[in-house]
Amino acid sequence: MRTTQLYAPTLRETPAEAEVVSQKLMLRAGMIRKAAGGIYTYLPLAWRTLKKIEQIIREEMDEAGGQEISMPIVQPSELWKETGRWAVYGEEMFRLKDRHDREFCLGPTHEEMVTSLVRDEVRSYKQLPLMLYQIQNKYRDEIRPRFGLMRGREFIMQDLYSFDKDEAGLNVSYQKMYDAYSRIFTRCGLQFRPVEADNGAIGGGHSHEFTVLADAGESNIVYCTACDYAASDEKAELKPVEAAAEEMQPLETIATPGMKTIELVAESLHVPFEKTIKAVAFQNEKDEVVLAFVRGDHDVNEVKLQNLTGALTLRMADDAAIQAVGGVPGFMSPIGIKKGTQIVVDATVMGMYNAVAGANAMDAHYKNVNPKRDFIEVTAADIRLIKDGDPCPHCGAPVKMTRGIEAGQVFTLGTKYTEALHATFLDENGKEKPLVMGCYGIGVSRTMAAAIEQNNDEQGIIWPRAIAPFEVVVVPVNAKVPEQLALAETIYAALKGAGVDVLLDDRKERAGVKFKDADLIGYPVRITVGPKAVEENIIEVRTRRTGNTQNFTPDDYLDEVLALLKTL
Numbered sequence: 401m402r403t404t405q406l407y408a409p410t411l412r413e414t415p416a417e418a419e420v421v422s423q424k425l426m427l428r429a430g431m432i433r434k435a436a437g438g439i440y441t442y443l444p445l446a447w448r449t450l451k452k453i454e455q456i457i458r459e460e461m462d463e464a465g466g467q468e469i470s471m472p473i474v475q476p477s478e479l480w481k482e483t484g485r486w487a488v489y490g491e492e493m494f495r496l497k498d499r500h501d502r503e504f505c506l507g508p509t510h511e512e513m514v515t516s517l518v519r520d521e522v523r524s525y526k527q528l529p530l531m532l533y534q535i536q537n538k539y540r541d542e543i544r545p546r547f548g549l550m551r552g553r554e555f556i557m558q559d560l561y562s563f564d565k566d567e568a569g570l571n572v573s574y575q576k577m578y579d580a581y582s583r584i585f586t587r588c589g590l591q592f593r594p595v596e597a598d599n600g601a602i603g604g605g606h607s608h609e610f611t612v613l614a615d616a617g618e619s620n621i622v623y624c625t626a627c628d629y630a631a632s633d634e635k636a637e638l639k640p641v642e643a644a645a646e647e648m649q650p651l652e653t654i655a656t657p658g659m660k661t662i663e664l665v666a667e668s669l670h671v672p673f674e675k676t677i678k679a680v681a682f683q684n685e686k687d688e689v690v691l692a693f694v695r696g697d698h699d700v701n702e703v704k705l706q707n708l709t710g711a712l713t714l715r716m717a718d719d720a721a722i723q724a725v726g727g728v729p730g731f732m733s734p735i736g737i738k739k740g741t742q743i744v745v746d747a748t749v750m751g752m753y754n755a756v757a758g759a760n761a762m763d764a765h766y767k768n769v770n771p772k773r774d775f776i777e778v779t780a781a782d783i784r785l786i787k788d789g790d791p792c793p794h795c796g797a798p799v800k801m802t803r804g805i806e807a808g809q810v811f812t813l814g815t816k817y818t819e820a821l822h823a824t825f826l827d828e829n830g831k832e833k834p835l836v837m838g839c840y841g842i843g844v845s846r847t848m849a850a851a852i853e854q855n856n857d858e859q860g861i862i863w864p865r866a867i868a869p870f871e872v873v874v875v876p877v878n879a880k881v882p883e884q885l886a887l888a889e890t891i892y893a894a895l896k897g898a899g900v901d902v903l904l905d906d907r908k909e910r911a912g913v914k915f916k917d918a919d920l921i922g923y924p925v926r927i928t929v930g931p932k933a934v935e936e937n938i939i940e941v942r943t944r945r946t947g948n949t950q951n952f953t954p955d956d957y958l959d960e961v962l963a964l965l966k967t968l
């Protein structure tokens with residue numbers, strides 16, 4: 401491909417609409433253009449990258465036993481009504497009607513569609529396991545589409561659905577997909593972690609998110625510095641911190657005028673945080689009060705608290721609600737709270753001795769609180785949010801926190817959809833059973849954006865070679881000089897002949913413009929053919945990621961470039 405034939409309108413200025421780096425760089429590099437909020441056109445450079453990501457996915461899916469199909473984007477409402485999701489999906493679903501007033505949606509996902517496909521055809525255990533996948537556009541009418549391709553309303557996804565005869569089979573399929581997804585992200589050249597995910601909403605079984613590490617990521621994840629444990633912060637389990645045993649002292653009330661936060665109390669009483677108990681009051685969707693207590697230096701993990709208490713939602717409680725259960729806002733402990741109130745105390749707190757906690761009286765705290773002795777009718781559980789340096793739940797080594805972008809997810813679904821849609825088969829004994837299902841997805845356009853979020857600098861994108869729109873750009877410094885252009889053409893042809901995905905920047909632009917564009921678009925290798933090439937037989941090979949340049953002659957560069965590409 402030659403740049404004079406490539407439609408890649410680059411921009412010098414960053415468009416005002418861009419919120420995140422990937423969106424900014426893709427707009428500037430002439431890769432995408434916005435059509436409407438969260439809906440984009442992919443220009444040739446983006447399309448090349450997307451096709452490369454898809455090719456890697458296809459190879460790994462086929463290798464793992466998947467079969468590619470294409471299901472309709474336009475889906476009839478009847479299927480969704482069978483599973484009850486037509487009603488619960490809400491505003492996020494793009495809905496439409498045909499000329500006969502029949503209702504349809506633009507597929508946000510395809511569990512209903514694929515299950516209806518197999519229920520009519522799969523009859524026997526002999527047809528299992530079955531893994532079907534597709535790569536196509538998905539639609540979600542996000543309330544506020546943001547961050548370019550990271551949270552779009554139309555996006556490209558690969559989704560695979562596995563059908564097995566039992567749980568054991570499902571676990572095999574799940575592991576195959578887990579391994580395939582790991583290989584896909586590795587082959588794409590991305591730093592990622594499969595993390596244990598909370599799947600409260602989908603329910604049942606287990607789930608892992610494949611998170612591409614990037615500072616701009618929306619998810620917080622923790623990973624162990626010693627073993628391979630990784631989890632979202634919401635999911636990460638914690639063992640209680642053991643406090644050194646002490647003799648329990650008698651409870652004492654102390655005046656703490658105006659000290660409504662645990663920080664103020666700890667500071668003015670010269671008590672370490674490890675000796676203080678913090679209260680956080682919530683109200684659930686039924687307006688019931690849920691009181692949570694953690695150590696002064698810890699935070700409440702609201703997802704854990706929600707799962708534990710069965711609340712659908714939790715919000716901060718208002719003062720009137722706290723007072724109604726006998727609590728005094730700012731001076732609260734479980735001691736003196738009305739019977740029947742939901743009180744959840746973190747397991748670490750239960751092991752504390754002679755701590756400071758609120759006295760449920762204005763401007764007063766208790767000294768020598770011993771939860772084992774003083775807290776009655778409370779639920780003790782792990783409700784704390786993991787933080788940097790906490791012990792790994794698997795091996796005890798300190799964990800680190802990082803941010804990431806969720807680019808893929810694997811789920812075990814069990815029989816949720818197959819029961820609702822009556823997708824059954826006959827087992828070895830001729831007994832009718834529902835198919836056991838798993839679902840697996842990669843955001844393809846999101847992976848492209850995540851790759852940029854992870855790999856960029858001041859000048860632009862730094863593509864991992866495997867998914868770069870072109871692996872090498874050959875730049876004649878002055879394309880008006882026939883000798884330079886001729887040599888560049890020769891190098892271009894040789895690289896092409898060697899199977900390299902190469903672009904020749906044959907524009908009659910200034911060298912500075914061509915170099916800037918090459919850095920902005922982020923081709924892994926740039927080969928410069930300038931006056932030195934013609935006069936001294938020297939061509940320059942520059943690596944985008946490191947900025948390193950090496951000089952070669954037109955006779956010896958080829959093997960060197962091929963070897964270099966293997967490392968990028």
Ligand SMILES: [Zn+2]
Nearest residue numbers: 624627792795
């Ligand atoms: Zn560990």
